Each structure stands twice: as C-alpha cells, then as structure tokens.
Amino acid sequence: MSLTLDFRLPREQFTLNANVSLQSRGVHALFGRSGCGKTSLLRAIAGLEPDCQGQISFNDHHWLNGKKSLPPEHRRLAMVFQQPGLLPHLGVRDNLLFGYKRTPPARRHMDPDDVIKMLDLSALLTLRTSQLSGGQAQRVALGRALLRSPELLLLDEPLAALDHAGKAEILPYLLRMIRHSRIPVLFVSHHLDEVVQFADQLILMEQGQIVSAGPLQSQLSRPEFARFGALSVLACRICHNEGAMLELALGQQRMKVPALPLNGTECRLRVQARDVSLSLNRLQDSSISNQLESRIEAISPAPHEAEVLIRLNVEGQPLQALITRNSQQRLQLEEGMRVFAQIKAVAIH
Numbered sequence: 049m050s051l052t053l054d055f056r057l058p059r060e061q062f063t064l065n066a067n068v069s070l071q072s073r074g075v076h077a078l079f080g081r082s083g084c085g086k087t088s089l090l091r092a093i094a095g096l097e098p099d100c101q102g103q104i105s106f107n108d109h110h111w112l113n114g115k116k117s118l119p120p121e122h123r124r125l126a127m128v129f130q131q132p133g134l135l136p137h138l139g140v141r142d143n144l145l146f147g148y149k150r151t152p153p154a155r156r157h158m159d160p161d162d163v164i165k166m167l168d169l170s171a172l173l174t175l176r177t178s179q180l181s182g183g184q185a186q187r188v189a190l191g192r193a194l195l196r197s198p199e200l201l202l203l204d205e206p207l208a209a210l211d212h213a214g215k216a217e218i219l220p221y222l223l224r225m226i227r228h229s230r231i232p233v234l235f236v237s238h239h240l241d242e243v244v245q246f247a248d249q250l251i252l253m254e255q256g257q258i259v260s261a262g263p264l265q266s267q268l269s270r271p272e273f274a275r276f277g278a279l280s281v282l283a284c285r286i287c288h289n290e291g292a293m294l295e296l297a298l299g300q301q302r303m304k305v306p307a308l309p310l311n312g313t314e315c316r317l318r319v320q321a322r323d324v325s326l327s328l329n330r331l332q333d334s335s336i337s338n339q340l341e342s343r344i345e346a347i348s349p350a351p352h353e354a355e356v357l358i359r360l361n362v363e364g365q366p367l368q369a370l371i372t373r374n375s376q377q378r379l380q381l382e383e384g385m386r387v388f389a390q391i392k393a394v395a396i397h
C-alpha cells in the first residue's frame with residue numbers, strides 16, 4: 049500500500065501535523081500517550097475531520113487535496129472504534145452484511161462465509177445485538193468492517209473498552225483477521241505491549257507530531273521508546289511444540305520456553321529489557337536456561353540515572369538489556385564486546 053499524509057488539523061492544545069509516507073503492507077501501529085492525537089489522525093484519514101487541510105493520498109487516489117476532501121463513503125476504507133457501534137434495530141447477521149450489501153459486487157473481495165468462519169460468528173448470527181457480550185459485539189464490528197471489502201482498515205483501540213477477559217477472548221481473532229485478510233491495517237493504541245504482538249511498523253506520536261516511524265524491531269531500540277519501558281521483540285522459528293516445553297530457534301541458537309498452543313511455524317517473543325541480564329561467559333550454575341550469545345552494539349543512558357540501556361545484536365536482531373551502571377562498570381562492558389544475554393521471562397505471541 050502507499051499512504052501519504054501531509055496535513056494539518058487544529059486541535060484545542062496543539063495543531064496536529066501529520067507528515068509521513070507509509071509504503072509497506074501489513075500492520076502499522078500508531079502509538080503514543082493518551083491525548084497526543086492518534087484518534088484525530090485516524091479520523092482525518094477517514095474523512096471525518098472537516099478542518100483538515102493538506103494532502104492525503106492512498107494508492108494514487110487523492111483523498112484530500114488542499115481543502116478539497118473526498119467524502120468518507122468514497123474512501124475505500126473501514127474503521128472500527130473502541131465501541132462496536134452496531135445498529136441496534138438490526139440483528140447480528142444484518143449488521144454484518146450492512147456494508148457488504150452497499151459495496152458494488154465488482155469491488156467485493158471479502159466473502160461473508162469466510163469472515164464468519166474467521167471470526168467464529170456463526171453461533172451469533174441469529175442474535176440481537178443486545179444479547180452480545182462486549183467481546184462478541186466487537187467481533188461483529190470487525191466482521192462488518194471486513195465485509196465492506198476495504199483497501200485499508202483503521203482500528204482505533206478496538207480492545208480498549210473490554211476487560212481483561214474480553215481482550216484475551218478477542219485478541220486471537222484480531223490476530224487471525226490481520227494475518228488472513230491481508231488488508232493493510234493502521235492500528236491505534238496507547239499500550240505498547242499490545243501493539244508489539246502484531247505490528248510490522250511502528251509510528252510514535254507526541255503532542256500532535258509524528259516523532260518517528262519505521263520497522264517494529266528497530267523502532268523499539270530507539271531511545272525515545274525507553275520511557276515507555278524498554279522492550280524488544282525477537283522473531284523465532286518454532287522447532288518443537290510438543291510436551292511441556294516449546295523449543296525455538298533464533299538463527300543458530302535455541303531457546304526453550306513453557307509450551308503454548310501456537311499455530312504456524314513462527315512466533316514472536318516479547319522481552320522486557322529488565323528481564324535480560326548479561327554475563328561475560330555462558331553461565332553453568334544459573335536457574336536461567338535461556339542464554340543467547342550476543343554482541344553489544346550501543347550503550348545509552350536509561351530513564352533512571354543509575355541504569356544503562358544496552359543494545360545487543362543477537363543473530364541480527366536487536367535485544368535490549370537494562371542493567372545498573374555499577375554492573376556495566378564492574379563487567380567493563382563496552383560497545384563491540386561479545387556477551388551472553390540471560391533471558392528471565394518472555395511473552396510469546
């Protein structure tokens with residue numbers, strides 16, 4: 049996809065200034081603190097902000113040109129908000145098919161049966177919207193959006209209104225939908241832990257400005273992300289997923305983590321920089337069994353002055369460790385050194 053933004057939108061506290069060109073497929077996560085302008089940016093792309101001025105183009109179509117704005121219904125996108133916003137006078141099936149019926153047949157590229165299967169909606173089809181749980185209603189809202197056959201999907205914190213159990217219920221569907229539908233997604237969230245599970249590209253916003261944009265792994269290693277709680281994402285190949293432990297390959301190296309039901313041959317490990325410690329040699333007498341041989345690429349100050357953030361290269365992938373300055377000095381850690389990274393805990397996606 050090619051989405052080029054170069055527009056301004058006045059807000060109460062600041063002017064939103066969007067200047068970025070998103071060129072890759074997959075999921076772009078728009079991340080930033082509450083109130084930095086993420087929803088405003090999404091609404092501007094959707095054509096819902098009349099005060100927006102500048103340029104928005106998508107795959108060579110001009111959606112905004114100066115003040116000339118293409119009406120929302122002519123932009124080939126679908127948006128899902130925090131609240132499902134289902135139509136209460138229609139049942140689940142009619143809500144699902146609402147956009148589908150209004151999409152010219154030649155433009156339809158999503159099939160109702162496929163979407164119903166993908167989001168496991170068949171048991172809900174005959175219900176009224178008032179009979180749905182929050183998670184179920186949001187699944188229907190996602191299905192309705194997909195069935196508009198959009199070329200771009202805008203998701204504005206679709207999990208935010210759900211409690212912990214509701215989020216856990218819907219997340220696998222969201223991941224499946226993102227992977228299988230192959231529609232480019234712009235996903236807004238102020239939870240970094242959430243977006244790193246499925247984002248390919250990460251855009252950081254602050255006070256109405258886009259601070260940086262780029263591939264997920266390299267973005268997470270940038271200093272401006274340290275204040276959100278430094279973390280890394282390692283892409284791994286699944287070697288064995290039988291028995292109690294899952295064996296993963298990272299280049300030539302292996303890791304073992306408690307097994308989880310996972311589909312496919314690849315997974316992501318989310319590792320908090322705090323859960324990584326360093327040693328000069330491979331430890332034989334430690335309870336931590338996951339040790340990765342790595343090279344120190346950079347050492348930078350951490351938000352707390354007593355700590356430093358060490359950026360490592362493990363088999364070509366970035367991994368961050370947060371350790372004390374004392375430990376850095378004691379081990380005389382320097383850029384270019386070979387070290388072993390002990391990983392205490394991971395989340396698997």
Ligand SMILES: Nc1ncnc2c1ncn2[C@@H]1O[C@H](COP(=O)(O)OP(=O)(O)OP(=O)(O)O)[C@@H](O)[C@H]1O
Binds near residue numbers: 058084088089238
């Ligand atoms: N229609 C509007 N006119 C002027 N200012 C607005 C309007 N809507 C929102 N704002 C202000 O714009 C700023 C950005 O709001 P926005 O909802 O885009 O942020 P956000 O990053 O999505 O926040 P959150 O993560 O809490 O949803 C806020 O200060 C908000 O008060």
